[in-house]
Amino acid sequence: xxxxxxxIGVLTSGGDAPGMNAAIRAVVRQSIANGRTVKGIKRxxxxxxxxxxxxxxxxxxxxxxxxxxxxxxxxRCPEFKQPEVQKQAAEICKKxxxxxIIVIGGDGSFQGAQKLANLGINTIGxxxxxxxxxxCTEYTIGFDTxxxxxxxxxxxxxxxxxxxxRCSIIEVMGRDAGYIALWxxxxxxxxxxxxxxxxxxxxxxxxxxxxNNRKRGKKHHIIVNAEGIGHSASMAKRIEAATGxxxxxxxxxxMQRGGTPTCKDRVYASTMGAMAVDLLCEGKSNRVVxxxxxxxxxxxxxxxxxxxxxxxxxxxxxxxxLSI
Ligand code: ADP
Ligand code: F6P
Numbered sequence: 001x002x003x004x005x006x007x008i009g010v011l012t013s014g015g016d017a018p019g020m021n022a023a024i025r026a027v028v029r030q031s032i033a034n035g036r037t038v039k040g041i042k043r044x045x046x047x048x049x050x051x052x053x054x055x056x057x058x059x060x061x062x063x064x065x066x067x068x069x070x071x072x073x074x075x076r077c078p079e080f081k082q083p084e085v086q087k088q089a090a091e092i093c094k095k096x097x098x099x100x101i102i103v104i105g106g107d108g109s110f111q112g113a114q115k116l117a118n119l120g121i122n123t124i125g126x127x128x129x130x131x132x133x134x135x136c137t138e139y140t141i142g143f144d145t146x147x148x149x150x151x152x153x154x155x156x157x158x159x160x161x162x163x164x165x166r167c168s169i170i171e172v173m174g175r176d177a178g179y180i181a182l183w184x185x186x187x188x189x190x191x192x193x194x195x196x197x198x199x200x201x202x203x204x205x206x207x208x209x210x211x212n213n214r215k216r217g218k219k220h221h222i223i224v225n226a227e228g229i230g231h232s233a234s235m236a237k238r239i240e241a242a243t244g245x246x247x248x249x250x251x252x253x254x255m256q257r258g259g260t261p262t263c264k265d266r267v268y269a270s271t272m273g274a275m276a277v278d279l280l281c282e283g284k285s286n287r288v289v290x291x292x293x294x295x296x297x298x299x300x301x302x303x304x305x306x307x308x309x310x311x312x313x314x315x316x317x318x319x320x321x322l323s324i
Contacts, residue, residue: 002283009098013044013105017142019265025061026273046077090119100280122285133177135307137290161220167247181226196228
């Protein structure tokens with residue numbers, strides 16, 4: 001028989017993402033609507049181990065749906081990979097009466113959730129990362145806001161780049177994942193996109209592309225560079241020396257992780273937060289909420305973590321043909 005859940009814990013883990021607050025609000029209010037008690041766990045797994053646990057009522061999540069960041073704070077907690085630390089965390093959950101836990105974060109955070117599930121705490125994951133790099137889902141909380149923030153910033157750089165007839169290297173986030181770079185590359189009409197999944201470290205190809213475009217009368221050359229690739233500032237110096245085209249590097253950095261969540265991030269995060277609570281109340285555990293093929297669905301965490309996702313070859317190809 002499915003375990004009856006009385007108290008639901010919620011935490012955010014890994015890098016923050018705009019929309020996490022909307023998910024927290026949904027978790028708290030859907031839990032209350034379902035007659036459950038809810039506790040907020042501060043600072044991800046690190047705060048769980050420190051027993052930074054607080055009761056949450058509907059009023060504690062008022063006025064947060066429109067805010068970036070996470071009111072629960074977030075952290076990385078490398079020691080959570082150790083089995084004895086995971087056991088300690090499960091004991092802490094039991095001590096505080098937490099029989100179900102909702103983890104909002106990326107793949108790493110889901111691995112932690114999976115361990116807690118194996119130790120008898122019912123767990124549900126909600127995909128929260130600006131990187132969009134969770135294989136089981138076509139949506140992750142924060143990507144939409146982050147990619148729009150980056151797109152608007154790149155539009156601005158493009159204006160000055162065109163006026164000065166410069167090459168601009170704009171570094172966006174995504175150490176291991178090129179989704180922000182690919183989407184911005186297409187949305188901003190970049191001449192080149194450097195993706196961790198694709199980059200072949202052939203800088204001469206870039207140089208030739210810039211020189212050829214210059215000859216054809218292009219007034220700027222925008223390179224959207226995913227964070228994981230090289231060092232944008234030194235790349236700019238080398239490219240300027242090799243092409244004779246003035247080149248500047250702009251690193252967008254953490255501005256992409258903050259700000260007011262878009263409508264999509266608020267609505268999807270709210271839906272996923274409520275759904276995670278419903279799944280726990282149905283007695284489900286070791287599952288992750290996802291958005292796939294136009295619907296909100298859930299997958300077994302083990303299955304979700306084993307899935308693979310790759311950059312669309314077609315979109316990568318058209319990013320090149322559309323910027324000729
Ligand atoms: P994300 O959740 O965005 O992928 P991280 O990879 O930094 O971010 O993971 C967030 C946290 O999840 C880590 O700091 C750690 O506490 C926990 N975590 C990551 N990998 C594991 C693992 N293999 N086992 C248990 N916990 C993990
Ligand atoms: O996972 C989200 C992300 O913003 C990545 O794109 C980036 O590589 C990383 O987090 C940066 O993490 P931090 O600066 O918080 O250590």
